[in-house]
Amino acid sequence: MNIFVTGGAGYIGSHTCVALLEAGHSVVVADNLCNSKEETIDRIKEITGKDVVFYKADVTDEAAVDDIFSKHKIDGVIHFAGLKAVGESVEKPLEYYYNNLVATMVVSKVCKKYGVNKFVFSSSATVYGDNEVPFVETMKLLPTTNPYGETKAMSERILTDIAKANKDFSVALLRYFNPVGAHESGLIGEDPNGIPNNLMPFITKVAKGKLNKLRVFGNDYPTVDGTGVRDFIHVMDLAEGHVAALDKLTAGVHIYNLGTGQGTSVLQLLDAFERANNIKVPYEIVDRRPGDIATCYADATKARIELNWVAKRGIFEMCRDAWNFEKNQ
Numbered sequence: 001m002n003i004f005v006t007g008g009a010g011y012i013g014s015h016t017c018v019a020l021l022e023a024g025h026s027v028v029v030a031d032n033l034c035n036s037k038e039e040t041i042d043r044i045k046e047i048t049g050k051d052v053v054f055y056k057a058d059v060t061d062e063a064a065v066d067d068i069f070s071k072h073k074i075d076g077v078i079h080f081a082g083l084k085a086v087g088e089s090v091e092k093p094l095e096y097y098y099n100n101l102v103a104t105m106v107v108s109k110v111c112k113k114y115g116v117n118k119f120v121f122s123s124s125a126t127v128y129g130d131n132e133v134p135f136v137e138t139m140k141l142l143p144t145t146n147p148y149g150e151t152k153a154m155s156e157r158i159l160t161d162i163a164k165a166n167k168d169f170s171v172a173l174l175r176y177f178n179p180v181g182a183h184e185s186g187l188i189g190e191d192p193n194g195i196p197n198n199l200m201p202f203i204t205k206v207a208k209g210k211l212n213k214l215r216v217f218g219n220d221y222p223t224v225d226g227t228g229v230r231d232f233i234h235v236m237d238l239a240e241g242h243v244a245a246l247d248k249l250t251a252g253v254h255i256y257n258l259g260t261g262q263g264t265s266v267l268q269l270l271d272a273f274e275r276a277n278n279i280k281v282p283y284e285i286v287d288r289r290p291g292d293i294a295t296c297y298a299d300a301t302k303a304r305i306e307l308n309w310v311a312k313r314g315i316f317e318m319c320r321d322a323w324n325f326e327k328n329q
């Protein structure tokens with residue numbers, strides 16, 4: 001299939017382009033590069049030895065997206081493009097609602113015009129709110145406490161309503177847990193600007209000496225060691241989950257958790273990183289971060305049964321590959 005990948009120069013999008021190309025699909029990427037670099041597209045080509053059609057385009061711009069669809073026969077879409085920093089979304093709600101919701105609506109509108117009926121959407125475990133673990137797809141969703149999370153919940157509803165009204169439309173809502181790690185080549189990975197919001201790039205930047213201490217937000221949660229527990233998933237496993245979802249997509253709405261089903265605390269991840277890479281990472285405990293929940297991990301049964309997909313890589317590989325990428329920067 002020829003897949004239109006929005007946000008394909010970003011962290012998860014670039015790894016998914018690699019997985020798509022390796023599975024024999026071709027890709028047309030649109031990214032406005034607001035949180036990524038065009039060089040990543042060359043790295044995808046280098047890893048796979050395949051071509052990537054790239055447009056520097058904003059997917060909230062309907063004319064730009066329409067122009068791409070008019071030039072390429074598109075068979076399906078994976079829509080990653082979006083702003084993703086939880087804290088920033090509280091400071092800049094309008095930017096987040098505008099960018100993330102308009103992007104979802106514009107891309108689905110153009111899909112409708114061109115009769116493209118396969119749509120895979122990047123959702124997040126954040127839509128579960130502070131539910132009981134493990135999170136299961138059938139749970140009633142709880143409020144997410146921040147505009148970013150609301151854009152995911154709202155985009156899910158928009159796509160669900162489109163599928164209800166159009167019986168040919170097929171949509172996979174993929175709820176990601178905590179992607180970490182990098183492609184094993186070390187050529188692509190997560191490289192945020194400034195102080196990272198996510199744990200792993202924070203750890204690797206401290207390990208590299210770019211930041212002096214890891215800040216651990218709270219050690220008084222009701223967890224194994226008081227620090228937050230998350231379901232970390234290797235980004236290449238996550239990428240392969242998209243290929244599996246696309247291959248199995250049938251008309252209607254299909255929701256899948258993409259996680260490992262295992263919870264790991266912040267301090268456990270830090271310990272694993274130090275051991276996997278034989279490097280010390282200084283840290284300090286600071287106050288809890290508003291909006292963070294104590295524990296989050298997936299029930300990943302549905303993806304295993306319906307998509308025949310499971311996360312194969314463990315914490316060791318996640319830590320090794322994240323560091324391998326950072327060392328190359």
Ligand SMILES: NC(=O)c1ccc[n+]([C@@H]2O[C@H](COP(=O)([O-])OP(=O)(O)OC[C@H]3O[C@@H](n4cnc5c(N)ncnc54)[C@H](O)[C@@H]3O)[C@@H](O)[C@H]2O)c1
Pocket residue numbers: 006007008009010011012013030031032033034035036057058059060079080081082083084099103122123124125176177178179198
């Ligand atoms: N990384 C995570 O922990 C995580 C977890 C759950 C869900 N997600 C979602 O997965 C998707 C990809 O996340 P990521 O971690 O790869 O983030 P990322 O910032 O690395 O990638 C997003 C890409 O989208 C691009 N983009 C943003 N707005 C755009 C627009 N209007 N037009 C064109 N391009 C635009 C950015 O330049 C960037 O390259 C996002 O929708 C994110 O919300 C991420």
